Amino acid sequence: MTAEPDFVVVATLDRLADKAFLRVMIDDHGLIVARDGDTVHAFQGTCPHEKADLAQGRIEGCRVICPRHLASYSLIDGKVSRGWKVDALKIYPVRIEGTDIAVDAAAVRRDPPGGARKRWDLTGG
Numbered sequence: 001m002t003a004e005p006d007f008v009v010v011a012t013l014d015r016l017a018d019k020a021f022l023r024v025m026i027d028d029h030g031l032i033v034a035r036d037g038d039t040v041h042a043f044q045g046t047c048p049h050e051k052a053d054l055a056q057g058r059i060e061g062c063r064v065i066c067p068r069h070l071a072s073y074s075l076i077d078g079k080v081s082r083g084w085k086v087d088a089l090k091i092y093p094v095r096i097e098g099t100d101i102a103v104d105a106a107a108v109r110r111d112p113p114g115g116a117r118k119r120w121d122l123t124g125g
């Protein structure tokens with residue numbers, strides 16, 4: 001049985017410029033939301049290869065590129081670029097609700113991102 005979606009607001013859209021990344025938390029899980037034109041994506045915050053911080057990467061052609069070894073992952077299905085033998089990036093349903101960005105917390109709980117329980121330091125200090 002599949003749990004009902006549980007969309008929770010994680011940020012306002014005006015905080016996310018085109019091609020920018022924003023670290024967000026759902027429960028104790030660190031995720032990234034990223035904007036690519038009119039589309040917003042939500043995905044696990046660390047690279048499935050060696051856990052690099054994907055918020056330091058970049059978006060190109062609907063793919064996120066890891067800053068460490070440059071593997072890229074589809075933001076549609078999470079598949080890694082050719083030649084890599086690592087797990088797919090976990091992608092989560094996201095939607096725009098007026099001026100807010102909302103992510104399906106039920107999907108996150110059901111399939112937590114790699115490196116689950118990592119806490120982001122959102123204080124900037």
Ligand code: FES
Pocket residue numbers: 047048049050051052066067068069070071
């Ligand atoms: S850590 Fe991301 S490609 Fe190696």
